[in-house]
Amino acid sequence: MIRILVPGDEDALEAFLLQYADSSLFLRANARAAGLVDHGAPLQATYAAAWDGGRIVAVAAHCWNDNLLLQAPTHIADVTAAAVAKTGRPVLGLLGPWEQVAAARRTLGMDQAPANKTSREELFALALADLQVPDSLARSSVRCRRTRSDDLEELSIWRVAYAKEALGEPDHPLLLETARKDIQRWHDEGRSWVLEDGGRRVAYSGFNAVLPDTVQIGGVYTPPPLRNRGYGRAAVAGSLIDAHKAGAQRAVLFAESATAKKAYVSLGFRVIGDYGMILFQTQPS
Numbered sequence: 001m002i003r004i005l006v007p008g009d010e011d012a013l014e015a016f017l018l019q020y021a022d023s024s025l026f027l028r029a030n031a032r033a034a035g036l037v038d039h040g041a042p043l044q045a046t047y048a049a050a051w052d053g054g055r056i057v058a059v060a061a062h063c064w065n066d067n068l069l070l071q072a073p074t075h076i077a078d079v080t081a082a083a084v085a086k087t088g089r090p091v092l093g094l095l096g097p098w099e100q101v102a103a104a105r106r107t108l109g110m111d112q113a114p115a116n117k118t119s120r121e122e123l124f125a126l127a128l129a130d131l132q133v134p135d136s137l138a139r140s141s142v143r144c145r146r147t148r149s150d151d152l153e154e155l156s157i158w159r160v161a162y163a164k165e166a167l168g169e170p171d172h173p174l175l176l177e178t179a180r181k182d183i184q185r186w187h188d189e190g191r192s193w194v195l196e197d198g199g200r201r202v203a204y205s206g207f208n209a210v211l212p213d214t215v216q217i218g219g220v221y222t223p224p225p226l227r228n229r230g231y232g233r234a235a236v237a238g239s240l241i242d243a244h245k246a247g248a249q250r251a252v253l254f255a256e257s258a259t260a261k262k263a264y265v266s267l268g269f270r271v272i273g274d275y276g277m278i279l280f281q282t283q284p285s
Helices: 010-023 026-036 077-087 098-107 151-166 177-189 233-246 257-266
Strands: 003-006 045-052 055-063 067-071 095-096 116-127 143-146 191-199 198-208 214-220 252-257 270-280
Touching: 003 077, 010 026, 010 045, 010 055, 010 067, 010 098, 010 270, 026 045, 026 055, 026 067, 026 198, 026 214, 055 151, 067 077, 095 098, 098 198, 098 270, 116 198, 116 257, 143 233, 151 177, 151 191, 151 198, 151 214, 177 191, 177 257, 191 233, 198 233, 214 233, 233 257, 252 257, 252 270
Parallel strands: 067 095, 214 252
Antiparallel strands: 003 045, 045 055, 055 067, 095 270, 116 252, 116 270, 143 191, 191 198, 198 214
């Protein structure tokens, strides 16, 4: 049976997603933070699930930002079609385990749709007790702290650069406005950090999904002139030290570039699977 989830289905959804916890952080965190009713507000989504008796066995969530999040080892065509039919909105992105992302693209007939980004990335995880702290942070030659309001304009400009470089976003008039909203929200929610060297901002790290026991790292950025100095790695480590103090026990992330992967391995992260991301073109390039 395929049906749209409603309030009261939260426990069944969490029980299913816990079987795939490390590749389900967006789904788990968004459902916990915003519930199962979709009014189009940030973090909300329409969740379509396949049921076997009283158990969920697959889910697709069509989110407020028109991305489709997947955890559907079976029935992927059914849950994908049901979620998109219910919202009536376009699909601007697909995220989840790579094979599921590729299958959903075929289901939606979007094989030929142009994309800004198509990537099969490695999924990494780390028990925070095993974090390897960079020497620069351990010796306090650099400082990692939570963002302040006076950081946000520069970080918004960095976010624009990140969107172009890492997500393939073309330049368009709304890009800075969107970046400002994202940076402000992450700051307000207490999930963004900057690294300073000599009082100068040199790198950014944030969490794009947060649960009491697990955080997911995203949006890590160092301006090009400041790269190859270990700043990004130290920013990630500093954010994870704070998360561990607050009670988190585990961190996950997905990465594509060899440089980023090397940095994460040096912090103690290990590959545990893959993660796919397809972001379709929405503006002329």
